[in-house]
Amino acid sequence: MGVITSVTGPLAGYADQEIKGLRLGLEYATGGTMEVLGRPIEVIVEDDTGSPDVGKQKAIKLLEQDGVHILQGSASTPVALAVAEQAKLYEVIYMIDPAAGDQLTTTDFNPYIFRTGGNTTQDALTGGKATVENLGRTIVHLAPDNAFGTSSQDAWNPIFEQYGGTVIRNINAPLDAKDFATYLQQVIELNPEVLMVTWSGGNALKLFQQIGELGLFDRMKVTTSIGDRASLIGMGDAAVGMNGVVRYFYTLPDNPVNDWLVKEHIARYGEPPDLFTAGGMAAGIAIVEGIKKAGSTDAGDLIPALEGMSFEGPKGTYTFRPEDHQALQPMYFVELVKDPDHDYPIPKLVAELSPEETAPPVNVPGR
Template sequence: MRHRGRRGRVFLALVLSAMLVLTACGGGGTTGTETTETSGEPGGGGGQQPPIKIGVLTDQSGQLKNYGTQQVRGLKLGLEYATNGTMTVLGRKIELIIEDDASNPNQAVQKVRKLIEQDQVDILQGTASSGAALAVIPEVEKAKKVFIVDPAAATEITGKNCSRYVFRTGRNVAQDALTGAKYLVREGRKRFMNLAPDYAFGHSSAEAWSSVIKAAGGEMIGDIFVPPDAVDFTPYLQRLLQAKPDGVVVTWAGAGAVTLFQQIAEMGLYDKMLVFTGIGDIDSLKATGDAGVGAVGINTYFHLLPKNEVNDWLIKRHQEEYGEPPDLFTAGGMAAGIAIVKAIEKTGSTDTEALSKALEGLSFEGPKGTYTIRAEDHQALQPMYVVRLEKKAGYDYPVPVLIEELSPEATAPPDTCEAF
């Protein structure tokens, strides 16, 4: 137990960039194929047949813009991979129309209406923000358009807010929690709390972690929800100190993360409890540096973990196109692109009802291995990872090394969808 304080620092540093938006990785340029990409103006796909229009909703200017960049890059490469580089399905060119929701639910609704009514897209894909994704589900229902969700992770999207038209290729926070809960309890600690932002993603994450920690034999003694625009976390951390849990699960997304982690350190929480979170993107690993070596945590995707031909292709093409490896949510974007093409090929059309039936139960090979979109709630089951950070030659950040790969079945979340 002597090293608990250092471990706490490590775990919080790991989530810093995973839950905090740093500078975007770069622009959303084309992938070198014949895809037409527009931003606010519908385009023509050329040829006699009209293009297949995919409306992409994501954050390009808000607090999750880094994730939006990863999403769009992955989507483009997934479409390229699934069409063997032609960007054509059924003899029709694929056109992406990308709109910026800035992780704002109201803006997301406005943008999705534009994509549906003005651009007349065939399919929708998005978004980085769970709040934005949940806000547009009624619009998707009304317009009867298929909406492929990735990377937004709130369980409600394919849970109590589920829709026959909404499918998710990304994981949800219940899958994260199932991956990490048994580890937490095995550490010998029993009493836990959640600290999370006070909006859909934070509440969903807290609910998921609470459920699986209880199932694993632990006890949840409370949740602390913090306004996402908070600039001083002192009162919330004081409540945590007063409660004296054995451990805390920290979930955060937003620009206040730097202040949050600084204040956690200043108030000595690291030495008083185990702090656990997910291992994030490459920026977070760089921020952690050598101090992260030896740390253990859960991971959604790191490019060196999956060993399969699809991931090998993704690494190679992403490096060629963007000069760096794929990141945390690139794999999810790619999975969405592959699923879209598979469903269109299976149905031979872009008819919404036909696509919905094709997506239900669809299994396909993606960058993490085998994905299966569960028919009951439209949630994709997929591999998840427990990793240890190690120092490796040639990397300027600690590298996630696999401890255990959990099967899609082992991390399958409860089915809480009652809509269909």
């Protein structure tokens, strides 16, 4: 198996979570043997550095030189788009997580793509209505100036408007920005009721620190897709009471798979699993279960085996929708609260939405 993800660069933290989760998922699904169909599972990790061109070359290397049977990754949507083209060309399964851009399972879909991670429309369906009804109707949407950022705005904004909200403006900042003051000053001048923040990367810590320093938490409601532990630490107590969507937080699911993940992750790494650890684990479980069902690693056998397949992962039951290969899964709307066992605000469940409630529209040309 070849993993292509951002071992270095702004998304390195997400990649680390993904890889740890993937290895634990493979171990869990194989009962600790790390074998399937009587063959050992080998994982080769390549660093895409956040560059689509590098990701493409690493995919070719893994497929031609290493002879991998399955690809997995990436932390970056632009990289995942580049790798997906190679998966199609070489006819191998590409199990995507955590890249969330909608286009991977809509306009740029190909039959070799399967995604265990949530996509941006699933986030939007979880949080869009709740934002307008509970936080405010005039909204500014801040996101990165890349494929993930613009696809997030394209996914969220119509849902805000569907429920009576008005998006005053989209603001896009560089993914590697080191200072967000210029962009946040624009938000202050526009004076919306709600600032929607869609962000991914190590500088999310800096972004939320500056949101606090510039007083935006006091001026307006701030909502977001809740980030990883570093983001929660960065937001600090100023974010207590903030609502948002979270893909995963280790205290939210109540099932045996998550119990195993939390126990093993703490035992091995000295800390609980993080935001994208669960997605990596789900990818590992899905790969093993798919191979078992197909009796093969060939894409021609795996595609029909995976289409419509349900499996148990750390969030509960996941199902690959046959039309677009997106995994439908439980989603969480939460409030950030103080907790005596943590030195940062943690997500408290407001509502768990079912896979059916947050199923995005099928938007694959010709399907």
